Amino acid sequence: MENYSVLVVSVLLFVQLFHGVTARTLNKQDGSEDWGYVEIRPKAHLFWWLYRSPYRVEDPSKPWPIVLWLQGGPGGSGVGIGNFVEIGPLDSNLKPRNSTWLLKADLLFVDNPVGTGYSFAEDTNLFVKTDEEAAADLTTLLVDLFNKDENLQKNPLYIVAESYGGKFAVTFGLSALKAIEEGRLKLKLGGVALGDSWISPEDYVFSWGPLLKDLSRLDYNGLQKSNSLAQKIRQQLLDGEFVEATDSWSALESVISSSSNNVDFYNFLSENSGGNSITSMDLGQSKVISVQRYSRYLSSLRPTPGGNGGLGSLLNGVIKKKLKIIPDNVTWGGQSQFVSKNLEGDFMKPRINEVDELLAKGVNVTVYNGQVDLICATKGTEAWVEKLKWEGLQSFLTKDRTPLYCGSDKTTQGFYKAYKNLHFYWILGAGHFVPVDQPCIALNMVGAITQSPATST
Structure with a gap:
């Protein structure tokens, strides 16, 4: 790795700043960090990393929140991507991030499901095959972390998810609630936030053609091809042919890519024409390639200009050395292909009903979306x-939106509306990765979601 000594110095400063220790030794001081593994099933290990905010505000009326970040993919690493690319204290050059969500909350990253990031399975039969199985594993992890730590129990936990992580979030939210109700989990669930989340694959594939036609990225022929495959996917979902629907989704992505000359699926104002292309490469290849695009794209992201190699080099290099507990034979992201492959039967299943259940149970549910995703x-x-059966839906739909700004800048940055426990944020100028594209509005949003006692920026 280039400039290895510079990175080592940065990591050593990082350790001194946050007083990092090895697994399961939970420091109680603000600004500390801890990490470790939980063997959630025999030979199946989930890795977690907890940061305690140095910006904590003591307010008895508003407890300091904890945000649990769930990455998408499936197979994308929250410990790597969410932490170093999006919201953690340091960016992928190990420089302080001035928009870190630690300004509003403590942060808990989990490499979920097993096989993601630093998490690993000792047997290939141990990878989860459904969102519910992933939820059960996450619940086991929280029982291990929270039940023996009264300090954690005092603070409300907010599950914040991105992309496929949203499907994990709603199934996990229900699993955690059940464990809380049964007395198996000592935790206060503050809410669930779904960022650009793959909750209803059918609705997304039907949106692609018309949206890109209106944007002049598809012509009539491209629209017809797109709509034809979307209809095929709808029928396959109705027939319970979920693996086949994943095949058709892969084919549709290829059609969209070829007909649009490689529009960027994560920002439709851009296109993939460089070395990190995820839609131009591998056109016409297997569904496994398509399922992996999200995590492959993010794991190949380079740090900012002048940086030192890709995210994988960072996580498999100085960060692995810092953590000290990652087994020698475990490579960050080394099992991610098994994660996506094993979930191909669940990939296209909707989770709208789970959102309805959370709302009916009174859980605060926030939906946020980047404008150009x-x-x-x-x-x-x-x-x-609009398909929710929640009793407050019509009242929510008829409410007016409120414009959102950042600081003294009165340029419209987004819109917001809410009714009872359903909240929706439209984030202007952002693609799939809202905290990256609009860090100020994302930071204010998470402060509002968590009711953080920290002041708004």
């Missing part, structure tokens, strides 16, 4: 929200 386009998100 394609893979989980706002058009598709609005479509699945």
